[in-house]
Amino acid sequence: MLRLDGIAAGYGRTNCLHGVSLEVREGEVVALLGANGAGKTTTLMAISGLVPVRQGRVVFQGRALGGLPPADVVGLGISHVPEGRRILPRLTVLENLELGGYLRRDRPALRQDLERLYELFPVLGERRRQLAGTLSGGEQQMLAIARGLMARPKLLLLDEPSLGLSPKLVVTIFETIARLNREGMTILLVEQNAYLALRIAHRGYVLEAGRLALTDTAPNLAQNPQVKSAYLGG
Amino acid sequence: MTPLQLFLQQLANGLTLGAIYALIALGYTMVYGVVQLINFAHGEIFMVGAYAALTVALAITGAPWWAVLAVCALGAMALCGALGWATERVAYRPIRSAPRLNALITAIGMSFVLQNLVMRIYGATDRRFPELWPAVRWQWGGVTVTLTQVVVWGTAALLMVGLQWLVMRTRLGVAMRATSQDVAACALLGIPVNRIIAVTFALGSALAAVGGMLFGGYYGTINFHDGYLTGLKAFTAAVLGGIGNIPGAMVGGVVLGLLEGLGAGYLSSQWKNVFAFVILVCLLLFKPTGLLGERVADRA
Numbered sequence: 001m002l003r004l005d006g007i008a009a010g011y012g013r014t015n016c017l018h019g020v021s022l023e024v025r026e027g028e029v030v031a032l033l034g035a036n037g038a039g040k041t042t043t044l045m046a047i048s049g050l051v052p053v054r055q056g057r058v059v060f061q062g063r064a065l066g067g068l069p070p071a072d073v074v075g076l077g078i079s080h081v082p083e084g085r086r087i088l089p090r091l092t093v094l095e096n097l098e099l100g101g102y103l104r105r106d107r108p109a110l111r112q113d114l115e116r117l118y119e120l121f122p123v124l125g126e127r128r129r130q131l132a133g134t135l136s137g138g139e140q141q142m143l144a145i146a147r148g149l150m151a152r153p154k155l156l157l158l159d160e161p162s163l164g165l166s167p168k169l170v171v172t173i174f175e176t177i178a179r180l181n182r183e184g185m186t187i188l189l190v191e192q193n194a195y196l197a198l199r200i201a202h203r204g205y206v207l208e209a210g211r212l213a214l215t216d217t218a219p220n221l222a223q224n225p226q227v228k229s230a231y232l233g234g
Numbered sequence: 235m236t237p238l239q240l241f242l243q244q245l246a247n248g249l250t251l252g253a254i255y256a257l258i259a260l261g262y263t264m265v266y267g268v269v270q271l272i273n274f275a276h277g278e279i280f281m282v283g284a285y286a287a288l289t290v291a292l293a294i295t296g297a298p299w300w301a302v303l304a305v306c307a308l309g310a311m312a313l314c315g316a317l318g319w320a321t322e323r324v325a326y327r328p329i330r331s332a333p334r335l336n337a338l339i340t341a342i343g344m345s346f347v348l349q350n351l352v353m354r355i356y357g358a359t360d361r362r363f364p365e366l367w368p369a370v371r372w373q374w375g376g377v378t379v380t381l382t383q384v385v386v387w388g389t390a391a392l393l394m395v396g397l398q399w400l401v402m403r404t405r406l407g408v409a410m411r412a413t414s415q416d417v418a419a420c421a422l423l424g425i426p427v428n429r430i431i432a433v434t435f436a437l438g439s440a441l442a443a444v445g446g447m448l449f450g451g452y453y454g455t456i457n458f459h460d461g462y463l464t465g466l467k468a469f470t471a472a473v474l475g476g477i478g479n480i481p482g483a484m485v486g487g488v489v490l491g492l493l494e495g496l497g498a499g500y501l502s503s504q505w506k507n508v509f510a511f512v513i514l515v516c517l518l519l520f521k522p523t524g525l526l527g528e529r530v531a532d533r534a
Contacts, residue, residue, distance in 0.1 A: 048422060074424030086419035088412045095408050102409065103424040151424060 001026045001186055002047070002078075002155055007056035009046040015054060016042040018210045024155065029177070029187045031197040031218065033231055034207035040190040041083055043207070044157045047188075048080040049073045060155070075103050079153035083160045083190075085144040089133025093124055096132050096143055100150030110150070117146045120176070138169035145176065149185075156180070159190045174200055194231035198222040206231075239376040244499030245492065250383045250452065252491020253390035257445035258468030259475065259483035260397065261318075261438025267414035267478040268434045269330065271337045275321060275344035276442060277465015279314050281458065282348060283443025284363075284450040285356055286310040291364045299367050306366065307389070310443035317348075318439025322432050345461075353458040366451040386448045393441060394484050400437075401480060410434055414478065442468075463507065467494075470514040476527020485525060 002024040010016040016039045024030045032040050045051040047058055049070040058065040065073055070080075079100075088096055097117065101110045118125030121142045127135065132143055141161055148156055158177065162170040170193065178200045181187055191197035198204055198218045206214040206227060214226065221227050235243070258280050265273045290309040294302050325344050329336050370381040401407035413420050413430045420427050449464065450456045467490065475486025490510060498506040517524065 050418060050421065070421040071424045071426050074422070080422045082419060082422055086416055086422075088415045088419065090415055091408065091412060095412075098405075099408060099412050099420070099423050099425065102405075147423065 001061060002188070003057075003059045004043070004047070005057045005059070007043075007046055007058060008054045009042060009051050010054070011042075011051060016210050017046065019056065020207065020210070020212055021056075022205050022212065022215070024186060024188050026186055027181075027184065028203065029181045029189060029201045031194070031201035031204035031221075032188060032190045032207065033194045033197065033204055033221075033227070034213075035230070036192075037209075038207040039210040040207055041159055042210075044080060044082075044159050044188070044190055047073070047157060048078060050080075071103065074151055074153075077152075077154035078157060079148035079151045079155070080157040081144045081148040081159060081161070083163065085137075085140045087132045087135075087140050087143050087147070089131065091132055092129055093132050093135070093143060094128040096147050097124070097128075097150050100147035101152075103151065109152075113150060113152065117149060120179075121146050138165050138172070141165060141169075141173055142176070145173075145180075149180075154186060156185055156187045157190075158187060160192060161189070162191060162193050162196065170196065194227065195222075235376060240499060241496075242377045244495045246377065246379055246383055246495075247499070248492035248495020249488065250386045250491070251494055252471075252488035253386050254445050254449050254452070254464075254487075255468045255471045255491050256484045256487025257390055257393060257448070258442045258465065259471040259487045260394075260480065261442045262469050262472040263475070263477055263480060263483040264410075264434050264438045266472070267480075268410065268417075268431050269326070269337075270334070271326065271341065272469065272477075273321075273326075273435075273438075274338070274341040274465070274469075275325075275348060276438065277461035277463075277468065278345045278348035278352075279318055279321075279439045279461070280442040280446045280449070280465060280468070281456070281461030282317060282352060283310040283314045283439075283446030284456040284460070285352055285361070285446075285458075286313045286443065287366075287447035288361060288363055288450055288456060291366060299365075303366050303385070306447055307444050310447050311440035314443035314446075315436040315440040318435040318437075319432050322435040326435075327428065327431075349458055349461070356458065358458065360455040360457045363450040363454050363456060366447070382452055386452060389444060389448060393444060397437070397441065397480070406430075406433065467507075467510045470510045470517075473517055473522075474513060474524055476524030479524070479526045482524055482526035489525070 004020055004022050006019040006021050008015045008017055008019055020043060032043060034040050042051055046053050049068050053066055060076060097114060104110055123139055124143055124146055135143060161173050174196050189197055198221055201218040204218050204221045205212060261276050265271060287306040287310040290306045291302060294305060321344055325340050326337060329340060367381050367385050372379050401410060409425050409430050413427050417427050471486040471490040472483045474490055475482025494506050494509050497509045
């Protein structure tokens with residue numbers, strides 16, 4: 001579904017990625033692991049067009065994404081739920097969700113999706129008129145994911161969905177991600193919490209200093225001594 | 235004139251000025267909201283709006299005054315809207331990621347360009363404004379209200395209600411408010427942020443254009459450097475209301491106009507320009523967030 005072929009990308013003059021290749025197949029959850037600053041977030045930003053790709057290719061469903069602005073990437077079916085959630089605090093929950101479907105014109109279907117998301121995240125339905133900035137961290141993360149889903153993506157990019165959440169909430173969020181995948185969503189997941197990520201992922205890639213260090217199925221990665229010592233706490 | 239009559243009279247005068255300041259202040263605050271830039275060329279857009287209205291008014295003859303007024307307003311809005319759009323594309327977008335100071339200097343340069351362009355076309359001397367509405371006046375218990383004032387209040391109120399509706403209730407409005415909070419996050423949602431920013435410039439400029447038309451009709455003359463002082467005052471109004479806050483710009487404009495009207499009435503009209511800047515200095519010292527500029531916590 002998505003393939004990166006040796007991409008180099010970065011901000012300003014320096015590249016943070018030096019030839020990263022990876023693949024996400026339809027129906028998969030793929031975990032992208034690595035230490036802080038390894039280039040995980042940059043990889044997602046390169047896919048969604050927030051960071052220019054200087055070398056290599058990003059191909060989504062047979063189409064090269066090189067140089068497309070973020071809005072067009074969303075239009076092709078990739079939703080990026082950014083690190084730190086980035087909900088719009090001074091808009092209501094409902095307005096945030098509506099913006100997630102900004103490019104869509106099919107009003108009745110949008111309404112249906114909204115109802116479906118309220119079922120998936122009941123708290124968002126209860127608080128639809130509330131300013132998003134007044135939600136708790138976990139609720140904001142749910143809003144961010146729900147907002148991403150409003151675009152009806154074929155591929156969901158999730159950047160650190162567990163960041164800053166209590167352990168209990170993290171489990172809830174990961175259960176939701178697993179459920180979305182069971183319902184057919186393809187997901188590329190960037191996560192510090194490698195243990196949880198590998199539990200719901202099918203395959204994983206490990207980045208080190210902007211290069212691919214390792215790739216394997218999730219169970220194998222979870223057993224890999226290198227991964228264990230570096231990211232799973234021994 | 236009894237003290238009460240004097241007070242009410244100055245209130246009416248102040249409210250008229252305030253309505254014009256508010257219309258211009260909206261453009262400063264909207265643009266600041268989406269790109270954090272004080273568009274110092276905005277005062278010049280207001281001045282161009284006055285000249286555009288003047289040109290349209292001179293071209294139309296034999297129609298009822300309100301029809302001429304409506305056409306003048308629409309013509310000035312269209313021209314200035316396009317001008318605002320174009321300045322964003324040509325002058326500001328290419329340097330959007332550059333340091334703030336560059337954009338500020340560009341804005342000042344843009345302001346000179348527009349001033350000199352208008353001076354080349356219309357000359358450096360004051361141009362007389364044709365009468366856009368009949369010189370009707372009413373007396374209520376010793377207080378005089380002119381049709382001019384009613385037109386200014388009515389037009390400003392109509393536009394502000396319209397803007398509020400657009401910003402709060404339409405898809406475009408939600409996108410504008412969203413862009414003013416987080417440009418990158420909006421891009422990721424598929425919002426064409428560049429277009430939203432350009433539309434914001436155009437809208438603010440269109441409002442200033444009507445402000446220019448009303449200003450010309452109110453004072454009866456217009457000059458190519460009228461945009462400078464009035465623009466600065468409207469900027470003060472925007473800061474007074476809380477820069478980036480749309481209702482704040484409306485309130486700030488009206489409050490500034492009232493203070494100026496009352497100050498001119500009770501102290502001396504020669505000092506009226508001083509009030510705006512005393513207010514600006516005090517605000518920057520004591521309440522830089524302005525009247526309504528209270529920041530909501532961005533993250534829980």
